[in-house]
Amino acid sequence: MTFIWSEISFLSLWYERAHPTLRQQLKELVSSGRLEIATGGWVMTDEANVHLYAMLDQLIEGHQWLSNVLGVQPVSGWSVDPFGHGAAVPYLLQESGVKATVVQRIHYAWKQWLAEQQLGDFQWRQVWDSAGDNDILCHNRPYDIYSIKHSCGPHPQICLGYDFRKVPGEYTEYTIKSVPIDDHNVKKKAELLLEQYGRTGSLYPHNVVLVPIGDDFRYDHASEWDQQYSSYHRLLTHINSDPKYHATIQFGTLKDYFAEVQNRMRDYPSLQGDFFVYSDIFSEGRPAYWSGYFTTRPYWKVLDRQLEASLRSAEILYTWAYAWAVQEGQARVVQLLEKDYEKLVRARRNLALFQHHDAITGTSKAYVMHDYAIKLHEGLHDTLALAGEAAEALLLTRAAMAALDHRAAPLHHLHPDFERSTYERLPRKLPLAIPRDQPRLIVMFNSLGQRRYEVVKVLVSSLDIRVTEEHGHEVPIQINPVWNDTGNGMAILSSQFELLFVADLPALSVITYSIHHTSRSTTDLRASVYSNNYAPAPDQNYSPPFETRDVLPGDIQLESDHLKLLFDGTTGMLRSITDKVTGRVTQTAVRYAAYPSAQFKSGAYLFKPDPNSREPEEDVLAGAKPRLFIHSGPVASELSVMFGSVLMHTTRILHVVHQPLASAIYMENVFNLGARYNSTETPGFPPHFRETEMFMRIMTDIDNGAEPTLYTDQSGLNMQKRVRVQRIGIQGNYFPITSAAMIEDNGPGRRLTLLTDHAAGAAAWQQGWLEVMVERRTFYDDARGMGEGVTDQKRTVGRYWLLVEDTQGPEPVARLSLAAHHLANDLNYPTTQLINEGLDADQLNSAAHLITRPLPCTLHLMTLRTLPEPQYPSLLPSRTTLMIIQNQSPSCTASASVSTCNGLGDSPFPGTELTLQ
Template identity: 30%
Template sequence: MRCIRNQTIAIVAVFVGIYFVFPLLLNNRPTVTYVRSGNARVKNNLKSKTLPVWKAVERFENASVQVDGSKTKLVSNLAMKHKKLEKLEVFIVLHSHVDPGWLETFDDYYAHKVDSILNLAVSQLTEHSDLRFIWSEVSFLERWWQTANETQRKRAKKLVAEGRFEICGGSWVMTDEATPYFWASIDDLVEGQRFLTEIFNVTPTTSWSVDPFGHGTMLPFMLPLTGIENLVIGRINNELKGMIRQQSLLNLNWKQSWANVKNGQSKPPLSAYVNILPNKFYTTWDACGPDPGVCCTFDLGPSARYPCSQKANDINAQNVKSYADMLAGQYRKLSKFYRVPSLLVPIGDDFFFSVIEDWTEVYNNYKMVIDYVNKEPSYNMKLRFATPGEFFASIPKKSKASAPSLSGDFFPYLDDRNNGFPAWTAYFAHLPYYKRMGRIVEAKLRSLDLLRIAAAPGSKGLEKLLIDSRRNLALFQHHDGITGTSKKHTMADFLQRLFYAYGNITEVENRLFKAKSKTPFEPLETLSNEANRFLTKKLFSKKKNPVSEIAIFNPLTIRNTRRVVVHSDSPKVKLILGADSKEIQAQVLPHIVDGAVSESVFEILFFVDLEPLAKTEVLLEFVDSQPSSTIISKVHSSAKKPNAAFKELKPGAAFVLKNDLIKAKVMDGKITDIDLQSGKSLDFKFELAKYSDRGGAYVFVPGTRTELPKLKHYFYVSGPLCNQVVSTAESVNITHWISVFLSKDPILDSSLDIEVFSDITKTIGETFMFVMGSGAIENEQTFYTDANGLHMMRRHYNKDESLEMNFYPSPSTSFLGP
């Protein structure tokens, strides 16, 4: 994990010998929290709470192909016998893979390549009526539209309406499928498809997602809901691809796990019909057939990256037969990997077709072969330039419905097992500061969308700021953005876009709150100076504002209790809830930085009951003497005595974190065991370890695992609302807080709350993990991770695989279970 930012959420691993990884990115509870000066009151009538229910789901039990990590189960031998020289229809799809940020930034790529690609695409398709082209990155298309002249716009609209310029997927970007949360992916789809509807009056019917590093279940679920039931995908476990290729299983119906559920619905659950590219990549060189030497011959144009001894760049009447035999032979072999007599063959590469010679060489030479093959009956084959829409339309509905079914996902992505870098699992948690910042912006944007509904009169004129924010967040969801796999300067550009979006959202929030009040509001968290762009909590000061009001918005559709922590320069504060003037119980916690208790900053913890989709206001008032409702914590420090404002805690041999539901015993700053309300006692381990890692941004190649030295400092904190232990590792600045709350809310009080912060500038080139486990949990080598926050996936630790191949993405949730 090579990170360049100070504050990060570290990786979590290991339960009872099972190793898996998920970045802890959802501690950011989606609450818009604001403060203003004044004395307004808001009435709050709290009703009973409803507990959320989680349900884990299995893979579709009747699926023909069931994928579980690197293991694949076939219900039977599904190999099919193809007819010799059966009629074959080949759809040659011209495309250009245009990453909106990778080796260059979005703006640089557009200026250097993409503007030319789209200009040439429109002119070449207008000139040649039989030519087709596809596009998937709406972000670039929107940029081109801004600068296109009237003639180009008219031609583009005509080509799109005719289906010759096909826009696949319609997302703002070709998203990563492992690490995003589904809210951002929905925005990615909506923002792109809204532009297409407004400008081109078109809704995509196909998806082209060929470069994400593994494919998950999110898009096969979401896309059919938008009318896209036909998908083209590319990167899946290469060993798995080789196996299903031999079974002619590169056409599949991708079923969701809940297809098992008998819910009485008249319609079956939505599924996606998937066409999987035959080899590793989407390039001409790798996708035209099983022989890369022949395919290289037909990789034409000056932008072609693969040199070979022969190029088919001068096909004429004298040599067309030999070239036609070569290409038709590849197509015939390729067709054996599929179950339908229709074949999709991509022609293109990264930022291909950016110069006119790419177009002319491809069109003129392929045109010669197409015409020759189509006229020669012995081939029994029809070739044509086409789009994915035309390809999928050629497959009868009956053939799609009867295609073998697939259940599961394609994580982790395995490249070549023999090349030393096989497991693409590092990007699940690489550059966690960037991932965290993206999640913060996402949460604030979603909350703001809901807040605008309640504040409609004040939201006029704010649409442009929100559109810009949404588009910059969507750009970050790209499979080289949120993954952290772009060049350093490109990742810096992504981060600046997130900062820009954060600033826009904050500005809109300010205006909305101001529209409802005569006094100004400011956010409780702000981005700090340009040199260190971190979120900084507002410090309440008696000198600046003796009385302030905190507004807390609940973006959830359920009532819930929210933990709130604010910073103050004095512990002598009183908190009052709404118009009832009821004092709220609060606890003063020490503000611990770099293993020391601050002398000038105090953390004020309190709990607030929130109504769904509603704003609650709390008054914070500085007073001259310590109020009885605000209790100062007792603190024990393993080092020097803490701030004199805190009473000294004398824990004895052990310290206990406890409430009515859970009790955790702590020795020397570490939890040793946990007692549950049920009476069951669990031994518990929570330690920091590290791996040397030579893999980089994409792949995890672990070396020796070593335990970090003993804790440098630890603190015990005790009070009426929270008991916690705060520990800092000795050789690296990584600190973790483990807390037990006494909020009287069964959700907050039933678990340990763990927060981790690190100074990643001191840990460059190393992968840190927190090792958690208990021998009392009999999970049978089984655990569950979420699929982009939509549902849970059952996982198994595969002892026959390497450590890195047992890592799975978990964007928001994970738990153990048999």
């Protein structure tokens, strides 16, 4: 018999505990071809929610383990369980050396069409690749699922009879149907099986059939190996020995299947695009759309991206610091970093594990999701600590470094400026006390290959402060109030304040900013504050640090040099955006509402609004009394609106000249459908928020067609065009996004782009609308495998950039603008912000730079990764580094004036060539 194995996470766990004899037997099975490693990723990754970095990182982790331990390189892909298939995975597989791949879960109508056209084997082509240079041969499994019941042919009840597992104590549909093959029944059973194989073969022009014999949780009893083999061996022997059948059947692997297909075919049709949204029909005989998991458990999806960003920063800093320490002969630093390499590997694997198609999707039971989150939190803790160690090593002066060597001291003086004791708690900023005699240092690492301007927020305990950059020059700051809910209105704290300033960070640099105590008055640096719900001063003699004014009746306006925003004065929601440079006004009415879930048909996997509901969507904020808060100062102006403990929505514009920040609008949602239900605060929500699918909709006057067109990103690799198909409902028109969605006028006009920091579902259900699902709470299981509802919602923060640009019209291949790419990179990979505890300011250099010039504007440093020592792949670093650079090819039709980037065409590495992947 022959077998395939896909996920390296489980194989590595077995291998670490296996006896050396078993390890050697595994290697012999692999080298002989009886066991093929397919795909070779750390997991069988989801393809809707996973961002490109994590998707690639789990593939690297798996392939590195295979190369170091087994000495093999996968040539076949096996992706049969993700709920829909995107274009990023086949691209990465092809780039990694995989020659052909298999997919399974695609819309039943696609399966029918591919069968009718005999297109089950095709070249999957990227939308931007007109020449087919990145094609990969793809095999679509023609039936519903990969189990034996659905693999031998079109009749599941017949196929059940060919599952020969008989384990004592098990009573299943296949134990009822199947009987072992013997001399008496072999002819009848062989001919019945051959008929099914023949029907399957007729779906392909080459008449070669791939029939998997397995399922989840199989071959876990020694008896099954013999049962399956002995019966199939009799069947194969009977068929192969009789020429009248005109058939040859053999055990084989994916590599064998594709080799035989390529012996019979040379030219294949090519298909572009992806296979979302997946829909099955076999459960109830009616379409069920798997678009719910795009959004399910957003708290976990945010946590995933936080670890992704933290791991990437730690990888770059670690690689930089380790290479520098080796080159400079800093033995103590080398020793410390080598000791902690194990933590880096563990964080990689924790992130990689969560990319599994039942993890990041939110489609595992609550206790399993809890375990996943613990691993993500552990990774966050370790990578932040590693980033601090590496940054400290890079900044220490020579005198301080000599003292470190002399004392054999650890590198433990740079820490995050927040605490997070468990994964269930949101990060809490720590207030910094500013001594009078020396400044507090803020250390920031820009992991991007381009110069960036970052809005830095620091919690401080004093109003009497000023900030200087690494050269000692003072920078503009703003001081905002920190609010506290007293139960009788919101009160401003007198002991904590929010400091805002814009940091100018060169490409791939560690930069220090200093917060000083000052005797100057800072009154003009304090934000102007307006609210409709603030508590009065406790007594007349108390002088509050901020003067709070009432919000005046009527609409509200926030304005900068570039933008003018108009808000509804009652709800606090955005109504329109005016570009002050061009004078163009874009209607952008923001609305929150919810679809009522169809019981038992909308759950962790599926999304379906209740067809029996009185209204197709619920105005969940109706009747609520929003609390408004406006802060406006020299750095930023923002409006926040609170709806009880369920939702706080913030809109912010920046008073800066730097693009693209000056022309973009920051939006933030803090939401919690797991909060205690209060019908007085939010009467529009159903009791206990049950069966609620809450979304944020932006209603514009953009003309994106009578059948509205939406563009969504494909795991951050490229954009995909989506055209509404009204007859399949909103559930069939929700698509996955991991970083971006956009709509634009059909001709020259405007483009509206929404950039997000976590995966979700998005739709354009009506002309000019762009909506993104925010949270889902369903009490009922949707019968797709999880066995329970989703009721473990947590207080979650979602961050967005909203960008309106002029455009010359749709392109043949949709792409984000350069400005949108840079804003997306800012969201995905925020600056690592550390505070100094225990070092004097003169013990740290003010800056460290990895490169002397920035990368060209369109090039993104995907990763800079220290590879493991082959003999000890989980423990020790090697002296080899992997660098991957992505060409984020921007749109040529969207306004280029919104982004400035120096360094275009400049190579930061003289005499070397960059490899673009």
